Amino acid sequence: MILDAHDLACRRGGRTVFRHVGFRLAAGEALVVTGDNGAGKSSLIAVVAGLLAPDAGRVSLEGGGGRPLDELIGLVGHRDGLKAQLTAAENLVFARELLGASARPVAEALASVGMSHAADMAVAILSAGQRRRVALARLLACDRPIWLMDEPGAALDAASLRMLAAMMSNHLAAGGIILAATHQPLGLEGARTLRLERPAGAAEPDDPFLEEDWDGELGWPLDAGPAERHADGSRPRTDDPA
Amino acid sequence: MLRAAAAIVGRDLKLAARGGGGGGLGLLFFLMIVTLVPFAIGPDLALLARIGPAILWLAAVLATLIGLDRLFQADEEDGSLDQMRLAGTPLELIVVAKVVAHWLTTGLPLALAAPLFGLLLALTPEAMAAVTVTLLVGTPALTCVGAVGAGLTAGIRRGGLLLAIIVVPLMVPTLIFGVSATNAALGGPVPFLTPFLVLVALSLLALVAGSVGAAAALRGL
Numbered sequence: 001m002i003l004d005a006h007d008l009a010c011r012r013g014g015r016t017v018f019r020h021v022g023f024r025l026a027a028g029e030a031l032v033v034t035g036d037n038g039a040g041k042s043s044l045i046a047v048v049a050g051l052l053a054p055d056a057g058r059v060s061l062e063g064g065g066g067r068p069l070d071e072l073i074g075l076v077g078h079r080d081g082l083k084a085q086l087t088a089a090e091n092l093v094f095a096r097e098l099l100g101a102s103a104r105p106v107a108e109a110l111a112s113v114g115m116s117h118a119a120d121m122a123v124a125i126l127s128a129g130q131r132r133r134v135a136l137a138r139l140l141a142c143d144r145p146i147w148l149m150d151e152p153g154a155a156l157d158a159a160s161l162r163m164l165a166a167m168m169s170n171h172l173a174a175g176g177i178i179l180a181a182t183h184q185p186l187g188l189e190g191a192r193t194l195r196l197e198r199p200a201g202a203a204e205p206d207d208p209f210l211e212e213d214w215d216g217e218l219g220w221p222l223d224a225g226p227a228e229r230h231a232d233g234s235r236p237r238t239d240d241p242a
Numbered sequence: 243m244l245r246a247a248a249a250i251v252g253r254d255l256k257l258a259a260r261g262g263g264g265g266g267l268g269l270l271f272f273l274m275i276v277t278l279v280p281f282a283i284g285p286d287l288a289l290l291a292r293i294g295p296a297i298l299w300l301a302a303v304l305a306t307l308i309g310l311d312r313l314f315q316a317d318e319e320d321g322s323l324d325q326m327r328l329a330g331t332p333l334e335l336i337v338v339a340k341v342v343a344h345w346l347t348t349g350l351p352l353a354l355a356a357p358l359f360g361l362l363l364a365l366t367p368e369a370m371a372a373v374t375v376t377l378l379v380g381t382p383a384l385t386c387v388g389a390v391g392a393g394l395t396a397g398i399r400r401g402g403l404l405l406a407i408i409v410v411p412l413m414v415p416t417l418i419f420g421v422s423a424t425n426a427a428l429g430g431p432v433p434f435l436t437p438f439l440v441l442v443a444l445s446l447l448a449l450v451a452g453s454v455g456a457a458a459a460l461r462g463l
Binding site (some may be wrong): 050070090095 | 248250252260261325326328330399413
């Protein structure tokens with residue numbers, strides 16, 4: 001089983017998010033995608049998942065055993081995909097019917113992420129980190145060998161992060177594929193890294209955080225209106241050495 | 243494939259029962275409109291009985307709009323829609339499953355409650371039966387047409403009003419043939435089957451066009 005992304009490009013809202021992005025992942029391999037906010041990590045996950053049409057390029061699968069790509073993908077997006085009114089166990093039972101059940105029963109999947117105690121609790125009353133763990137348990141409970149994870153470590157405590165690293169290593173050892181977008185180190189040994197950079201000209205000119213010499217303070221008063229900007233769109237900067 | 247659709251129907255029925263849906267709310271809204279009409283028109287029983295079927299149909303159209311804005315929006319917001327799109331099931335079938343569950347919790351109760359609410363409008367037993375049958379056959383068309391609007395406004399906060407503006411004009415044919423089938427059943431120049439079969443056709447057409455349209459709208463989110 002090989003997941004092949006060839007020369008992908010993505011445009012959102014008329015703006016190029018990324019282009020010329022490609023990778024090739026065989027069974028047992030992981031790719032960690034890093035990059036600044038807005039570099040297109042989540043967009044890349046969405047494109048590979050088939051939720052977003054790429055502007056160019058293609059994602060293909062070799063040797064899926066007769067199953068198409070979208071029936072092999074397990075997704076943990078930046079939204080957990082859990083119904084707040086249902087219990088953790090009910091959410092997983094539904095996911096198994098929707099996505100296909102793995103050999104691991106729901107109770108065992110919840111136990112693997114340390115959420116056995118919350119099986120009969122409504123997701124609405126769980127904390128952000130606990131919800132994240134239930135969403136991760138969904139990957140274990142469903143028969144989906146290609147894991148696409150968008151910030152899988154978000155809201156997780158140190159112990160849960162170690163659990164996540166172990167869970168991902170086990171999945172790779174079992175011949176799975178992982179594509180994870182993250183800011184924090186995931187502790188995944190042997191994973192390749194893909195750093196997304198914003199294409200030149202794609203950056204937003206008004207984004208103060210893009211100043212290369214940004215020192216943590218805004219270069220102009222926060223209440224500065226359009227009138228206080230130069231006609232060419234640049235901002236007046238009192239501390240500009242030039 | 244059908245297993246995934248059945249799972250979605252089951253889940254949505256469970257969600258509606260837990261108070262997350264708008265099923266009971268739609269029914270109350272229906273009752274509210276029907277109750278207001280006699281107050282506005284006055285105690286003219288003959289007039290009420292004559293326009294009663296039309297009032298019930300009008301109330302059903304408006305009550306269908308309640309909760310329709312959350313049909314896809316709730317799943318869009320919490321990421322459930324992304325999971326459903328990965329089910330390996332055509333999005334059109336997923337839309338049909340969502341629409342069926344929504345109709346079971348809103349359209350069906352409206353039709354079943356129509357005879358009871360008909361009492362408030364001094365309907366004859368024949369008129370109650372006619373309204374119930376036409377609502378049973380016609381409300382699926384309302385829900386399916388509404389699904390297109392729900393798909394288009396799924397990504398918009400407070401899109402309920404926009405949804406109403408988009409779909410109410412499309413509900414006009416269903417309203418026309420629903421009311422005319424009811425009136426035909428109570429006697430008139432047109433035989434009952436003529437408008438009734440058009441109503442059936444509208445429901446079938448709306449099911450196909452609605453699922454394709456809503457799926458296209460959801461893909462563009």
